[in-house]
Amino acid sequence: MAAETTFKAGLEDVVSNTSEICFLDGKQGRLLYYGYDIHDLVDGGASFEEVVYLLWHGDLPNQSQLKAFTEELARERALAEPVLDLLKRLPKDANAMAVLRTAVSFLGLYDPDDGDESLEANYRKAARLVAKIPTIVTSFERIRQGLDPVQPDPSLSAAANFFYLLRGTKPSEFEEKAFNTALILHADHELNASTFSARVTAGTLSDMYSAITSAIGTLKGPLHGGANEQVMRMLLEIGEPSKAIAWIDEALAQKKKIMGFGHRVYRTEDPRATHLRELSKKAGELKGETKWFEMSQAIEKHMLEVKGLHANVDFYSASLYYSLGIPTHLYTPIFACSRISGWTAHVLEQYKNNRLIRPRAEYVGPTDRKFVPLSER
Ligand SMILES: CC(=O)SCCNC(=O)CCNC(=O)[C@H](O)C(C)(C)COP(=O)(O)OP(=O)(O)OC[C@H]1O[C@@H](n2cnc3c(N)ncnc32)[C@H](O)[C@@H]1OP(=O)(O)O
Numbered sequence: 001m002a003a004e005t006t007f008k009a010g011l012e013d014v015v016s017n018t019s020e021i022c023f024l025d026g027k028q029g030r031l032l033y034y035g036y037d038i039h040d041l042v043d044g045g046a047s048f049e050e051v052v053y054l055l056w057h058g059d060l061p062n063q064s065q066l067k068a069f070t071e072e073l074a075r076e077r078a079l080a081e082p083v084l085d086l087l088k089r090l091p092k093d094a095n096a097m098a099v100l101r102t103a104v105s106f107l108g109l110y111d112p113d114d115g116d117e118s119l120e121a122n123y124r125k126a127a128r129l130v131a132k133i134p135t136i137v138t139s140f141e142r143i144r145q146g147l148d149p150v151q152p153d154p155s156l157s158a159a160a161n162f163f164y165l166l167r168g169t170k171p172s173e174f175e176e177k178a179f180n181t182a183l184i185l186h187a188d189h190e191l192n193a194s195t196f197s198a199r200v201t202a203g204t205l206s207d208m209y210s211a212i213t214s215a216i217g218t219l220k221g222p223l224h225g226g227a228n229e230q231v232m233r234m235l236l237e238i239g240e241p242s243k244a245i246a247w248i249d250e251a252l253a254q255k256k257k258i259m260g261f262g263h264r265v266y267r268t269e270d271p272r273a274t275h276l277r278e279l280s281k282k283a284g285e286l287k288g289e290t291k292w293f294e295m296s297q298a299i300e301k302h303m304l305e306v307k308g309l310h311a312n313v314d315f316y317s318a319s320l321y322y323s324l325g326i327p328t329h330l331y332t333p334i335f336a337c338s339r340i341s342g343w344t345a346h347v348l349e350q351y352k353n354n355r356l357i358r359p360r361a362e363y364v365g366p367t368d369r370k371f372v373p374l375s376e377r
């Protein structure tokens with residue numbers, strides 16, 4: 001029924017709220033966090049911690065603000081015993097995003113501010129989530145491998161801590177820098193599906209943990225954050241750069257989507273892919289195994305030629321993480337380790353200026369049917 005609705009499939013180009021956090025220009029390929037171009041943040045040597053602060057407060061921190069914030073994150077990284085116990089009890093072969101979704105929901109029950117919906121309490125909850133999500137991801141991975149979780153090292157950055165918690169050893173300078181860049185690049189992206197679902201949940205004035213649990217479930221899907229794992233599985237299945245074009249052509253002939261390509265908003269190069277391509281190349285060279293980068297480059301060139309589609313953020317992050325030695329099933333959880341900063345920024349913004357988010361559906365089902373009692377059917 002046409003009624004008073006305007007239908008846009010997938011809410012394409014529909015503007016749902018105003019926001020100060022992230023500016024996205026899909027035609028020019030520009031991405032700004034609170035007015036700062038991501039290229040300047042990355043090339044200028046910002047840390048992920050500075051970017052999280054920026055997304056929450058609208059300004060970069062000065063030195064004492066950054067020190068206090070870094071110390072707050074360091075204090076919050078460890079997991080309480082019940083959360084570690086839960087991780088130990090979960091099936092070892094469980095999907096890592098399903099584990100994260102379950103653990104974050106559970107974590108909310110132990111938050112000292114649970115039930116306090118003041119803005120101050122929500123900032124504290126956000127800091128706990130940013131600090132603890134990487135610890136959940138890495139602790140479960142170690143438990144799965146039959147290893148004991150590692151205690152976070154308060155002297156390490158967010159990027160370095162991830163490797164330390166995963167391997168029990170500190171990363172190289174390149175690993176820390178590359179991972180810090182990846183964390184910055186994935187931090188926020190306007191009203192992507194997972195952020196939108198976080199805002200929808202927050203818009204009912206439900207709590208921060210409920211909003212983030214919704215977001216994690218949404219990021220998990222292969223059309224969104226789950227694509228980075230699918231990209232690596234594709235590269236591994238192809239096996240050799242020389243086989244890439246035939247593999248892609250065959251998949252396209254079968255009307256399959258090639259993971260890591262296309263975007264709802266970008267019509268040009270995804271500005272994040274520019275950095276991730278460079279890092280993937282460097283990581284492959286340092287490892288002495290450049291074939292994943294070469295294969296990725298061949299696929300990227302071909303997809304642009306035959307489909308006019310550009311690589312998105314998930315494409316080169318896959319070969320980068322592979323060259324850094326990170327297990328493939330952790331790629332989407334890593335996305336969450338970064339995007340938690342954007343999700344929480346948007347939830348805080350939603351709380352500050354809330355209106356229930358409730359779109360309409362255009363009804364296309366039958367009407368005016370006559371009820372027939374069960375005995376007559
Ligand atoms: C962090 C992120 O979420 S980035 C996105 C990660 N997701 C992926 O990489 C998965 C692969 N990509 C896709 O599925 C899509 O490009 C999306 C989901 C990202 C965007 O989807 P939409 O804006 O809805 O575009 P839609 O899926 O309608 O595609 C438009 C056309 O391009 C084609 N197309 C889009 N992406 C691809 C792709 N990756 N491979 C092949 N064809 C594609 C579609 O088949 C469609 O063609 P048609 O008009 O002939 O039917």
Ligand SMILES: O=C([O-])CC(=O)C(=O)O
Pocket residue numbers: 188189191192193263264265312313
């Ligand atoms: O914006 C989107 O639709 C998807 C995306 O690139 C992201 O979440 O980083």
